[in-house]
Amino acid sequence: MENVVWDERYSVHVRALDEQHQKLIKMINALIGLSEVSVGSEAISDALTEMTNYAQYHFSKEEQYMLEYDFPGYQSHKREHREFKRKAADLCLNAMQNKTTVPMEIRKYLKHWCVNHIFKSDLKYGAFFKKKDIK
Template structure:
């Protein structure tokens, strides 16, 4: 079962970022599948680690690209990335230290944040480059 279904509302028409977003959605859905299957926190840790690593790579790529294009909202966008990363690292720390965290809360946050961020914040840079 998919927590996030990829559809045209998530497509920005900006490569390679559409591919990055698809991969992030895939990792989120993989985490959700493990949760639904009742996997142990250690299994979830691996996928969350990969999600964090890939999000970090994606955010860096996006931010460098914004600098090159002189995107006017690059600082605001970078701050959103930093807030997301901080929140996810806190979830990860709770999972590792306490052996548990509200996985459903984490998945719900990730799903909401990712979809809204792609549609709105990333949508703004898409409109910026496509509309000049």
């Protein structure tokens, strides 16, 4: 499966959040690349846990900006974050229980999420922040 590639088109016009997206994508690509590793390997659950923790941190930053600048889509965006956290926790749990479907599930879910959340939903607040001229 091909890596996810960030570029300027996906900028949300807040430098700190763009940098966090790039880091998150790097972690997700590492997970996509790990998929051939045996499911019993701690590498999968460790990398998943690390990515999930970073995603939590990143979501709270995004949500802070949204609240501060009164982004009207705050509630529904927060709901998407909650859904991701729930799914990532499931994947972590399944990885620890050595479920054999985990590598494929990780690949599919994380890639789909990058494309639909970071490259689509996040751009909605990006357009809003652009008007606010946040640095």
